[in-house]
Amino acid sequence: MRNLIRMLNLLAVAALAIPTTAQSGNPARGEYMLAAAGCIACHTVPEGGAFLAGGRKLKTDFGTFFTPNITPDLETGIGNWSEEDFVRALKEGKAPDGSRYYPTFPYTSYTRMTRRDMLDLKAYLDEVPAVNNPVPKHDLHFPFGIRASMVGWQMMFFDDAPFEPDPDRSKTWNRGAYLVNGPGHCGECHTPRNILGAIDSDRPLSGNTSGPGGAPVPNITRGPGGIRDWNEDDIVSALEIGLLPDGDFVGGAMTDVIEQSTGKLTVDDLQAIAKYLSSLPPLDSAR
Numbered sequence: 001m002r003n004l005i006r007m008l009n010l011l012a013v014a015a016l017a018i019p020t021t022a023q024s025g026n027p028a029r030g031e032y033m034l035a036a037a038g039c040i041a042c043h044t045v046p047e048g049g050a051f052l053a054g055g056r057k058l059k060t061d062f063g064t065f066f067t068p069n070i071t072p073d074l075e076t077g078i079g080n081w082s083e084e085d086f087v088r089a090l091k092e093g094k095a096p097d098g099s100r101y102y103p104t105f106p107y108t109s110y111t112r113m114t115r116r117d118m119l120d121l122k123a124y125l126d127e128v129p130a131v132n133n134p135v136p137k138h139d140l141h142f143p144f145g146i147r148a149s150m151v152g153w154q155m156m157f158f159d160d161a162p163f164e165p166d167p168d169r170s171k172t173w174n175r176g177a178y179l180v181n182g183p184g185h186c187g188e189c190h191t192p193r194n195i196l197g198a199i200d201s202d203r204p205l206s207g208n209t210s211g212p213g214g215a216p217v218p219n220i221t222r223g224p225g226g227i228r229d230w231n232e233d234d235i236v237s238a239l240e241i242g243l244l245p246d247g248d249f250v251g252g253a254m255t256d257v258i259e260q261s262t263g264k265l266t267v268d269d270l271q272a273i274a275k276y277l278s279s280l281p282p283l284d285s286a287r
């Protein structure tokens, strides 16, 4: 009996000793998720910036943001973040110190990602080269410069409900819905926003008169001004290589999306996105 108790104690100690930092994600799947979620475009300075080392300047109605360094550098990156820190950032828009992120970081969509996809992503990020690259502070207009204002913003506008598959739809449709509304964060550019920068969930994907850099973003529903008579193959071609049905090519901010995100997805995933987009209610283009 005494031996048994001692053995149980030893087992309990062994269990406690398992390092909590043990990586549980799969880095190869994480690399695919990084593409699906389009993290590279914002977190890398175009033309010559070190991979994911931040510093890209994003001009918005609230002022200018400089994206953080998300390489595993201990001093200037996220090298000392735990898995839970990382999941909390994507799921809750919350920093390790409890402060809230600005929705320029589209956690408002990433919150729909599965925990598994987040952990895979973290496992991949742990493996990219650590780059010491301090980035400038954001330069925001009053009162947005006060980060605490984001507590109220989150209370008013942030819905962190997980993605719920629709049991009446096919597996393919649900995969498309997940990719568009979660990692792909298409609505962050293609859905109109209110004056406080919150996405208008009543008019999903109906276009945005003032997208990144103030440029308009088209309606991608089947409504007037949208992708009215496109078939699913047309959508796949646009997302894969940027080719439009009229023979022209996609430009603007969508070029980055295609190069670093949708152009790297499997044909199955692109077809899933096409199936989902084709099924959406046609809406008038946002004005």
Ligand code: HEC
Pocket: 034, 037, 038, 039, 040, 042, 043, 058, 065, 066, 067, 068, 069, 070, 077, 078, 086, 089, 095, 100, 101, 102, 103, 104, 105, 106, 110, 121
């Ligand atoms: C549209 C641009 C954009 C995209 C896309 C984007 N981010 Fe960010 N990210 C930002 C900005 C801007 C911030 C800073 C937010 C703040 O200061 O409140 C940020 C902050 C972060 C932080 C917090 C870093 C810190 O030091 O506190 C992490 C982690 C992060 N992003 C990871 C990611 C990952 C992973 C992805 C892809 C799944 C991603 N981001 C996609 C713009 C973006």
Ligand code: HEC
Pocket: 179, 180, 184, 185, 186, 187, 188, 189, 190, 211, 212, 215, 216, 217, 218, 219, 220, 226, 227, 235, 238, 239, 244, 249, 250, 251, 252, 253, 254, 257, 262, 273
């Ligand atoms: C960073 C902002 C941004 C994100 C994120 C984004 N788009 Fe776009 N998208 C644009 C812009 C801007 C255009 C218009 C490009 C142009 O002027 O040629 C566009 C064009 C398109 C078009 C062509 C529409 C047309 O009528 O020509 C399709 C289809 C499209 N996007 C689908 C998507 C899908 C699906 C996603 C998510 C996987 C997505 N986009 C994510 C900004 C974005």
